[in-house]
Amino acid sequence: MEIIQIVGLGLLVTILTLxxxxxxxxxxxxxxxxxGIAIFLFLIGKISAVIGVLEDxxxxxxxxxxxxxxxxxxxxVAYIAEFGAQIVRDAGQESIASKIELSGKVLIMVMAIPIITVIIETVVKLLPA
Known part of the structure; x- marks a missing residue:
């Protein structure tokens, strides 16, 4: 029940922060x-296990x-951009947080181009000539 530990830590830190x-x-x-960084590091092992299963x-x-x-x-990129934007938002910098989110979205689009290209080429091949 790791979620109980994470939520407990979050609640404790929230009270201390206030x-x-x-x-x-x-x-x-x-x-x-x-x-936030500690929680992320706690989850790295879980993330690597999921990546291993997906690779298999x-x-x-x-x-x-x-x-x-x-x-x-x-x-x-999506998780890192969201995490960074949330930390910046916690510091009260909404405009910088929105720029981080925009940057993440642009980088995702750039990285997705090869996959989008293959999908379009496959669909074109399936269409009757």
């Missing part, structure tokens, strides 16, 4: 940011590994 915020707002922000499935189904790696990179 208490500290009155006296030292910078420490409250740092506490929240480091807690891709090998068994003869899927080109380039596509799987590209999709995993896209997912990684």
């Amino acid at each position: 208490i500290i915020k009155e006296q030292k707002p910078m420490f409250a922000f740092l506490l929240a940011a480091f807690t 499935l891709a090998v068994k189904s003869n899927v080109n590994m380039v596509f799987l790696k590209t999709i995993l990179k896209i997912i990684g």
Whole structure:
């Protein structure tokens, strides 16, 4: 029941942040940011296990590994951009957070071009001439 530990840590840090915020707002922000990083590091093992399963499935189904790696990179960019935007938003910088999210979306689009190209080429081949 890792989720109970994560939620418990989140609640504890939230209470501490609210208490500290009155006296030292910078420490409250740092506490929240480091807690987010700690939770992310806690989940790295779970993420790597999921990636391993997906790679095994891709090998068994003869899927080109380039596509799987590209999709995993896209997912990684999405999570990292969201995580970064949330931390910046916690610091009260909404405009910078929205720029981080926009950058993530543009990078995802750029990384998806090879997959989109293959899909379009496959659909064109299936259409009668």
